[in-house]
Amino acid sequence: MTTAAEAAQPVSPLGSDTLADSALILLALLFVQRLVGLVRAMFFCRWLSPEALGQWDMAFGFLMLAGPASVLALSSGLGRYVEHYRRQGQVRTLLVRVGAGCIALGGAAASLLAAMPATVSQWVFNTPEESGLALLLAPALISVVAFNYFVDLFTALRHAKALAMLQATAGLLFASLGIGLLALWHTSAGSVIVAYTVANGAAVVLAWTWLARRWRFLPDEGFPLAHRELWGKLVPYTAAIWLGSLLANLFELTDRTLIVHYLPGSASTNLALAGQYHSARVLPLLLVSMASVVGPLLTPHMSYDWEAGRYQQAGVRLNLFLKLMGLLMLTGGAAVLLAAPVIFRTAFQGKFDAGQHLLPGTLLYCTWFGMLLFLQNYLCCAEKPRLGSVALAAALGIDVALNLALLPALGLAGAVVARCLANLVGLALVLGFSYRLGYRPDRGVWMVLCAPVLFLLGPLATLVVVAGLALGGATRHVLFSPDEKRQIAQSCARYLELITLR
Template structure:
């Protein structure tokens, strides 16, 4: 399996791969035509060093994973399988649609924002990208609202879920705005603020989702509204920091021709969009195929998605930890690579794969021992099919972790095309196997195809 990229719009991990080689990146001196000097940021907007940024992200990422795990437990306990399946499919749609809607433009921030900031043209950069992203987001949400039945069939495999399209349209707007904000703050290297906002988003989603499901509707609509509300809360909370960023940027700067501006951004955005598209399709294809092509009516198919969702709660926890470890090891591999120690990179990679494989396998064995208690008590005994396929989903999680770490070698060697090709081949194999095994073996066929 291909590792999950950070939230769909960002795509920041691929920037070092398809940008200029290390040590050859073009530098741009601030232009003298700008009348106001750039102020140094203070407080939350102060740039963090790599070491402090990594430490902050690691600590709060662990908190986020814990919050997300608890939220998943509550959703599985309080939602019926068909409603859990509706939420799973809706979330997959949001993760796929958000970057595609805005052409993955915020994913270019990590590579090009500093270029325009150094040239004193940050306001131009922010204005043009924000206007385009806002316009595209409004058009996409409008299309959803105008064609609810068509999108209900497209997303859920039935016209009976039209009432969810309205909340999905609003949540799509909020998610796009939130991802734009996070991409901007990440590119400005304000990692403390990014980590805090990510944690607030995760906690807000868990709290709002739990309250709405328990007190309002025990349905997918509550989860969708909660997700959009948490994203919107973070955007509103960051308004003051956004104003500070705007005020610190020079006010009068040389104009950039539109053709020159977009000719620089769009090719890079296209690469990021391709990586995001392949990765997100790989992650959601199996559940989408179940929702569309599994035997039975729409409710039965979505209930199967819910069962599959319950079986992925524990493996996704392992997978997220593996992805975090892979991201941590990349700078060390890059240092050895640039120093010419290619054999050292190979040795570290081989050792890392062995240790990670053993660790994930041991963790999976422990989780299998406690799984009956978890599914019986925390999940209220509603997901027996999920428990039956748990060994296979854990195996998929182990393979995912190994793939996440192994792919760091391709990033280090600047072979992004091979990484994309591997993801595309994996997606094709997964789709073909799902179409062959799903009608014959049900959920077990799905997890076998994924593994």
């Protein structure tokens, strides 16, 4: 999974990892991080009331929306253009100017939140009475903006070890601080928000230290980069990413927002329903996190092929990782369904029965959304991220319309049905746009994209199909091509050799 061309590329003064190494490092991190996240979620669901859990869910969704939106997604352009400006010897200017832009815009947005807490409380929690929680969102937003900058930077540098350090620090601190504050301070959403802010801040300080120590090793720039030249290239690209990010986060938040604001009942009752819905998404979101962590790694590696004119190789990379990650998500989904009765009854203390009934549907739509995130890499490499925005806009419109129609009649189940259909439409559109730009999914990709429907039939049916796909992929060319099997075998042999040597 590391091409000869990639192995021969110049070494960055900041260091980089191959795509295979990056994926392995981050998958190992992902396993540890998701295990920590699962423990954290169990304690949150165990100790928080459904209403408080709903408050945290809405606050977190708001931060995920406001973080990239407030800074116009400037740092998202690093993944596409660090390689471009590295070749020109001007990467220092790129990093400094993008960082300064994020600081200025993020600070302004946080100040605005702090100036109108009652209004923010109404927006987020459907009541002006949670102004205290709303005030906590201002410093939390600053921590999210800074954290996102370093995530995008380390991803663009293809430095999986630094990215793993950043995310592991934030994840472990959030879990320990969150559980500690709930146990020793207040059993409320406010404790969770404070823990999240402090964890992000500590991770950012660590990342800043890492970068500062290596900054002097960057080559001196031969000539100044004009602002017009930089922003003229960066802003059109990041504007499309910003729109796509805004739509994606709106899409992610829509169902819960409509549950809180649209269903009849008091704010307290609807927040409790949002807490039930959150419990149904805790485990499925572990699958989406695979795509959200590993998916962005593809962009700089595919961009390297794209810049060198190897457009077909970029699509080949995408096909292989879609199939590998698809199998992982299917296996993980089946395991979630098997473990769900014990988790909901014991760890969640039986408080979220409604959430358990929604689990197969949330697994289905989360897996499809993870696939959509992977496929968007092709649109980014082709410098057509706006087409991803078109797909998300269509899916968002369908989701809102179906929620408005189904929520009053079906309740939380209506939100799940609406999201499943909306994600399917978004996935189909991204596939269609990518195909027009030259992407060619093979038979194995189609099989992996269709298989998540089996979640609705239960864990055993899913495991049987996954085993069949894996067996067929190993013994025949059902899932993987001969070249893909060779790459997988070489990578496995290399890692086994490294383990043996150690």
